[in-house]
Amino acid sequence: MTLVVVVVLLAVFVMVVGGAVLVRSRRYPELEPPDIEVAAAPLVAADHDLLPPPVVTPEEAAAVEAEALAVLDLGIEPDDVPIQPAGAVDTVPVPDLDVPEAPPLTARPRIRDRLGKARGLITGYVGSVLSRSGIDDSSWDDIEEALIRADVGVATTGNLIDSLRQRVKSESLDTPEQLLSALRDQLKSDLAVEDRRLHLAETGTNVWLFVGVNGVGKTTTIGKLGLRHVAEGNRVVMAAGDTFRAAAAEQLETWAERVGADLVRGAEGGDPGAVVFDAVQRAAARGADLVLADTAGRLHTKVNLMEELRKVHRVAQREPGVVSEVLLVIDATTGQNGLTQAREFAEAVGVTGVVLTKLDGTAKGGIVLAIQAELGIPVKLVGVGEGPEDLIDFDPDEFVDALFAA
């Protein structure tokens, strides 16, 4: 029973420290916050809301719909789509699906285009390596620095460079072009994975569960994926499983309205598992193809929150739910903590793929190499902006080429 050991160690530790605790607490009496008189009602200026309230008249709904469609540029004329007012708290019903065939979305953005603005840094290193006549210590230093600056991490960078050195030796490479080419190849092969698809089971109601720490872009990603699937003619139900964050359900609701998906939400502070369960039931009842389940952002260090997530995962699998994907959303600007996140979430609920977000602002996201190497979890999707179409399938060749394009 390690517990005994732990508690005694802890107790001893705390007692040893206890002396300081007791002295300190006497030196710093707690300061009382000043007594503040609060006005009876908050003094708010004219309460302008950004969006029309959920219950709208058909005319207002039509106007909003037209605007939304215009934004999405789907080329669907407002008249073609029958409008239904958003219902009560529970669901936003989908407009009837006998719409004229939607024209294809504008060509999916390529990683290279989106990374264009953020490229400068790695390009600099590439230039430096190429400027030399051969391969020397400085070349290796440049490569090491480039990789670390890309958040690849010390350990993974070390392994990469070891492999490269061996390759340079065994293949007798001597030009910087060859070196860079070898590096590119190495990175691509390290990221290669047989199956990078987003899975959908044949039977049951498919649920894709989105998990991750706070602020990474889970809700926005769901919005984008929702658009993609609705545009492909699928019926999508979004589950507002973030019952903790203020206005989280409202945020997802906006996306549902934007893209034409159903929304199931619960009361703020309610049980997230219940919301997901509800969503699955509703999806099954309506013959929907996919449930996109949002969850609250949570730091993997919070034991109780990770336990809650496990529960949500279990509930989502209750008949007829089938959790065919558990997508871990990771911010591309995250440093080494990204690996810890992946490890912890994988252990808790079994992650099937990574969504790397906010890549438009940074030519990095190197942590995915470590995640792939250590945990074998592939990146499936990449987020490259806040707009509904800013989502692309991850392609390692594209990703690597874009990083090192001169």
Add this chain to the structure above:
Amino acid sequence: MFESLSERFEGIFARLRSRGALSEADVDEVLREIRLALLEADVNFKVVRDLLTRIRERCVGLDLSKSLSPGQQVIKTVHEELIGILGGETLRITYASKPPTVILLAGLQGAGKTTVAGKLGRWFRQAGRQPLLAGADLQRPAAVEQLRVLGGQAGVPVFSQPTDPVAVAVAARAEAERLGRDVLIVDTAGRVTVDADLMDEVRRVSEAVRPDYTFLVVDAMIGQESVTTAEAFHATLALDGVILTKLDGDARGGAALSIKEVVGRPVAFASTGEKQEDFDVFHPDRMASRILGMGDVLTLIEKAEQSYDQEVAEKAAAALQQGRFTLEDFLEQLQQVKKMGPLQSILGMMPGMPKELKNANIEDSEVARVEAIIRSMTTAERREPDLINGSRRLRIAQGSGTDTKDVNQLLKQFKEMQKMMQPLMAVTGGRVGKGKKKGGRGGGRVTPKGAIAGMRELRKMQAMGGMEGLTGPDGKLDPEALSGLAGAGGPGGLDSIRESLGLPSPGQRGR
């Protein structure tokens, strides 16, 4: 995965005990480990390089001949260097002579600006001010809605309008003046620095509202990108400081160091949780320890302070001192420790915990089981476990819903623990608390001297790689290592801990 710096140094310095000063080669080796630790902590590459040059100078100059723990000396040097960078001027809010004092929040998407805005609202209210929150993030769906809810929780009004960020900021300022609010906190949309249009927009917001303080809100888990981000925002907005968020995670937070070094602006506030109270001024010393992977010792102390009943702590300290620690004491300690929060996260905060213990998934059921077993014992049995014979074992097992195997195991382990603790008790005995006296809080007999001695033990433990230094290969406490505690250690980091806790130096009267 990340070994503590002290653990890493163990190997290097074990070989050096005979020699006094560090040779150049030794210094190089030490610097390599430091570099590793800093990079793993997400400190910017260039910043690490510059830092190492400075640390190298200091290390080579170190006279370690008298030090019993050169590793500790080096760590202390590095620690000081980091505190020097992170600390220096603490940012104090100076209120504008003509209200409102305007605070502008900017940063990348998802950094936590809106949550921080709410917290700042509450913070200023608690400081006796009358803040107004302005929702100028019109990009993110339901962002203003979120701010409204947070404002409601903080008791702070929220202003917004569906126009554009610049207009909102201007109107908010006018509104603040009209309503006589003396602080205006402006939340803006997250933006990437490579988007020229959006960077221009935030510049215009700033020009329109003329902030007294502009804070960059940064996620503690940000990687190498921290510098580019900070530089870009600083060039556009002239930052006054940084607010670091999500510090309740386990990201080491090297960004704090990088940004301070490169942009020269201090971290003003630290956000340590999702609740509004989880917000405070920044502590440079804690951050330095965290970046070096030294465990968040001071947070642990705070938690203990908050949850540990002082009477119970004193009682247990006295018991330790008198060389007895019974199952009864154990049960009491277990209750206290449970109050400090999930055992898992407490473990995470302890410096140099051996990986097996850190990762040991302590199930609630296990805790409950141990508790049940002890509760099924009589007071006499708890104090004198040797009393427990076969029939008593059976009774205890039945009473606690376990079987005699579990009871045996607990008793056996506990007995071993008691043995292990003998040398430790000898070391701390007589210093941490002298005798018991009836009386409540503040009635303890802990003297500054005792506290300092306690801290010395703590530092020794840390220098020796924390708890890991105390366990043998089988993961059990090594009695020899424990007795080694008494001898090892040096003057080392005692000062820094003492300083950071504001404890008096020896010779001074406490209070």
